[in-house]
Amino acid sequence: MKEQDEPYKLFQSWFLEAKNSEEKEPTAMSLATVDDIGQPSVRMVLLKGVDLGGFVFYTNLGSPKVQDIEKNPRVALCLHWKSLDKQIRIAGQSVPVSPEEADAYFVSRPLQSQIGAWASRQSEAMPHRLELEKRVAQFGLKFLGKDVPRPAFWSGFRVVPKRIEFWHQKPYRLHDRFRFDLDDQGNWQKTWLYP
Numbered sequence: 001m002k003e004q005d006e007p008y009k010l011f012q013s014w015f016l017e018a019k020n021s022e023e024k025e026p027t028a029m030s031l032a033t034v035d036d037i038g039q040p041s042v043r044m045v046l047l048k049g050v051d052l053g054g055f056v057f058y059t060n061l062g063s064p065k066v067q068d069i070e071k072n073p074r075v076a077l078c079l080h081w082k083s084l085d086k087q088i089r090i091a092g093q094s095v096p097v098s099p100e101e102a103d104a105y106f107v108s109r110p111l112q113s114q115i116g117a118w119a120s121r122q123s124e125a126m127p128h129r130l131e132l133e134k135r136v137a138q139f140g141l142k143f144l145g146k147d148v149p150r151p152a153f154w155s156g157f158r159v160v161p162k163r164i165e166f167w168h169q170k171p172y173r174l175h176d177r178f179r180f181d182l183d184d185q186g187n188w189q190k191t192w193l194y195p
């Protein structure tokens with residue numbers, strides 16, 4: 001099958017292009033979740049893995065985004081690469097990554113980011129910036145000279161896609177746009193869309 005007809009292959013090809021051309025953060029993507037009263041929230045996260053299972057990001061498990069996901073695992077992602085004039089939208093279900101997968105990613109992070117994961121109570125009210133710095137120093141001392149273990153409250157999710165849409169800017173707003181939907185047999189069905 002041609003790359004144009006296989007969403008994962010096409011994703012990888014655009015992603016590689018973006019890594020080579022985007023000035024900063026080609027892995028940045030927006031993640032939309034919905035809370036229990038239907039209020040959507042959107043924020044940026046980093047895409048840390050792509051495979052045939054889906055699209056992986058990591059975060060603090062006590063954060064509002066995870067509270068949303070625990071109640072409603074349906075999420076959406078959007079990547080936009082200015083240098084390429086390309087956008088990819090993904091909709092699917094969030095599934096926690098295994099502890100082993102999260103551990104493997106956590107050990108690959110810089111030491112200061114590992115300490116930062118311990119120190120941050122993500123999205124909780126903070127009385128003063130000094131509190132954060134105090135916690136960073138405390139955890140830095142606690143793990144001095146040791147391997148920093150992954151906090152139990154920090155892990156990742158794989159967004160398993162049901163729909164992936166590709167958008168490529170063209171002159172006069174006559175953009176290329178096509179969507180892949182996963183059918184009941186597990187095959188991707190491609191539909192061209194008006195821009």
Ligand SMILES: Cc1cc2nc3c(=O)[nH]c(=O)nc-3n(C[C@H](O)[C@H](O)[C@H](O)COP(=O)(O)O)c2cc1C
Pocket residue numbers: 025028041043044045046047057058059060063064065066122123
């Ligand atoms: C470019 C960029 C990348 C980010 N990557 C992550 C990330 O990978 N994981 C994360 O938890 N937060 C990341 N953040 C911070 C989130 O956008 C957000 O502020 C934080 O996760 C709290 O979100 P929540 O309160 O909705 O849970 C990133 C922010 C930016 C601007």
